[in-house]
Amino acid sequence: MIPPNTASTSIRRQPESEAETSPTHRSTCVECDGTVIYSEDKGEYHCDACGLVLEESNIDRGPEWRAFTERETSQKSRVGAPITHTLHDKGLSTMIGWRNEDTYGNALSKRQQQKFQRLRTWDERFRTRDSKERNLKQALGEIDRMASALDLPTPIRETASVIYRRALEKDLLRGRSIEGVGASALYAAARQANTPRSLDEVAAVSRIGKSKLARTYRYVARELALGIAPDDPTDYLPRFASDCEVSVETETRARHLLEVAAEQDALSGKSPVGLAAAAIYAATRRTEDSLTQADASEVTNVSKVTIRNRYQELLEIADDADPNELES
DNA sequence: ATGGTTTTTACTGCGTC
DNA sequence: GACGCGGTAAAAACCAT
Numbered sequence: 018m019i020p021p022n023t024a025s026t027s028i029r030r031q032p033e034s035e036a037e038t039s040p041t042h043r044s045t046c047v048e049c050d051g052t053v054i055y056s057e058d059k060g061e062y063h064c065d066a067c068g069l070v071l072e073e074s075n076i077d078r079g080p081e082w083r084a085f086t087e088r089e090t091s092q093k094s095r096v097g098a099p100i101t102h103t104l105h106d107k108g109l110s111t112m113i114g115w116r117n118e119d120t121y122g123n124a125l126s127k128r129q130q131q132k133f134q135r136l137r138t139w140d141e142r143f144r145t146r147d148s149k150e151r152n153l154k155q156a157l158g159e160i161d162r163m164a165s166a167l168d169l170p171t172p173i174r175e176t177a178s179v180i181y182r183r184a185l186e187k188d189l190l191r192g193r194s195i196e197g198v199g200a201s202a203l204y205a206a207a208r209q210a211n212t213p214r215s216l217d218e219v220a221a222v223s224r225i226g227k228s229k230l231a232r233t234y235r236y237v238a239r240e241l242a243l244g245i246a247p248d249d250p251t252d253y254l255p256r257f258a259s260d261c262e263v264s265v266e267t268e269t270r271a272r273h274l275l276e277v278a279a280e281q282d283a284l285s286g287k288s289p290v291g292l293a294a295a296a297i298y299a300a301t302r303r304t305e306d307s308l309t310q311a312d313a314s315e316v317t318n319v320s321k322v323t324i325r326n327r328y329q330e331l332l333e334i335a336d337d338a339d340p341n342e343l344e345s
Numbered sequence: 346a347t348g349g350t351t352t353t354t355a356c357t358g359c360g361t362c
Numbered sequence: 363g364a365c366g367c368g369g370t371a372a373a374a375a376c377c378a379t
Contacts, residue, residue: 309366320353
């Protein structure tokens with residue numbers, strides 16, 4: 018059977034509004050300066066201008082069959098919630114219903130009601146029987162809570178859940194808090210998905226301190242061989258740009274500044290968050306946007322001094338490399 | 346532990362509205 | 363005078379050794 022969803026080969030242009038709604042994925046093409054757009058049905062990121070496909074790792078979760086009539090639709094349809102790692106039983110286990118009635122909707126007798134109440138109790142106990150399951154249940158709840166607080170999308174929660182499961186399997190929890198490992202998993206997942214949150218931000222929504230989180234994260238990342246690439250400052254740009262309420266042009270310029278500096282190897286050793294913040298600020302000086310150092314500092318949690326130091330360096334490098342960009 | 350680097354804190358001076 | 367910006371010194375945090 019041929020999966021029909023892959024049949025179309027033409028590159029589809031997404032309407033402008035479509036791209037606006039997912040700012041986390043909006044970025045600039047590596048080849049030209051076109052906007053990278055996500056196309057839902059093809060499951061890939063491609064450049065609007067040159068059509069370069071950036072990423073196509075998404076899995077097509079659509080049905081592998083086609084239905085031509087209403088009848089076929091209802092007959093071939095398979096039901097059930099999708100399997101997920103964010104629930105401790107992956108959403109697979111069943112539960113005794115809470116309604117005190119039988120399959121036909123008739124009320125149960127008092128005696129039967131009591132019986133089912135006892136069954137429910139035991140059912141719950143068995144489903145979360147051993148300590149690992151209970152551990153997972155709590156941890157995944159925490160991960161979900163933190164992810165919500167950090168505005169991280171579902172796929173990242175899935176990844177975080179998987180990382181946590183692996184940590185649990187490898188017995189990495191010894192002497193470490195559920196909270197800490199959960200937060201580490203989330204931090205790692207966010208970075209892996211190129212939508213990083215800073216250690217500060219993650220620590221803020223967790224119940225552990227920054228240093229503990231950093232230590233735990235290191236440990237988990239090493240033991241599980243997560244192999245996460247060093248933080249890229251440009252990954253912070255979309256979020257900072259929108260939080261600072263600056264134009265897309267500013268964001269593009271900021272990205273450009275960072276790229277030029279990166280070519281000169283002027284970025285290593287400096288904190289990515291600080292660089293991103295500085296790049297945004299620096300860019301506003303070359304555009305119509307007005308942004309004060311104080312505001313930039315507030316939004317990004319980077320000190321004004323750091324922004325000052327970095328942004329001057331960035332502008333210097335950019336002007337050296339590209340003197341004809343001098344304007345205003 | 347140690348030393349080197351980076352970031353933060355705190356304070357001060359300058360120009361402008 | 364408040365504000366935005368810039369600079370400095372010293373403390374704190376971070377990292378590799």
